[in-house]
Amino acid sequence: MKNRIKELRLKHNYTLDDMEEKTGIKRGTYSNYENEKTEPKLETWQKLADYFNVSVPYLQGIDDEDYIEFACNECGHTFKVSRELKTKVVSCPFCSCQETSYEV
Numbered sequence: 700m701k702n703r704i705k706e707l708r709l710k711h712n713y714t715l716d717d718m719e720e721k722t723g724i725k726r727g728t729y730s731n732y733e734n735e736k737t738e739p740k741l742e743t744w745q746k747l748a749d750y751f752n753v754s755v756p757y758l759q760g761i762d763d764e765d766y767i768e769f770a771c772n773e774c775g776h777t778f779k780v781s782r783e784l785k786t787k788v789v790s791c792p793f794c795s796c797q798e799t800s801y802e803v
Contacts, residue, residue: 700760705733707751707758722750771796 708718715726722729724743731737739747741755748755757765766779771791778792790796 702732702735702760703753703758704729704747707753708733711751722746 708715713721715729718724718729719726724732724747728737732739732743744755744758748758751758753765754762754767756762764781766781768777768779769791770777771794773796774791774794776791776793
């Protein structure tokens with residue numbers, strides 16, 4: 700499985716120099732992460748995931764879809780929602796309550 704570090708950088712039209720400026724990660728180090736010559740530390744994975752607003756498993760190439768897991772305060776069920784839909788009101792698919800769910 701290949702990580703998505705380069706894919707996301709290019710999707711946002713950023714250069715390696717842009718990424719160094721935006722994240723503080725040296726351009727050579729960032730390039731090594733993209734080409735999987737070196738593995739980022741967990742804190743770096745999280746920093747990059749936060750920057751691109753994706754999950755760490757998605758960034759690492761482990762998950763094909765980028766989702767957020769929610770748990771319903773009302774019925775207790777957990778469910779996944781696409782990160783793109785996070786900004787919309789999330790209603791539980793099990794009990795249909797709205798705005799009572801929280802991110803796990």
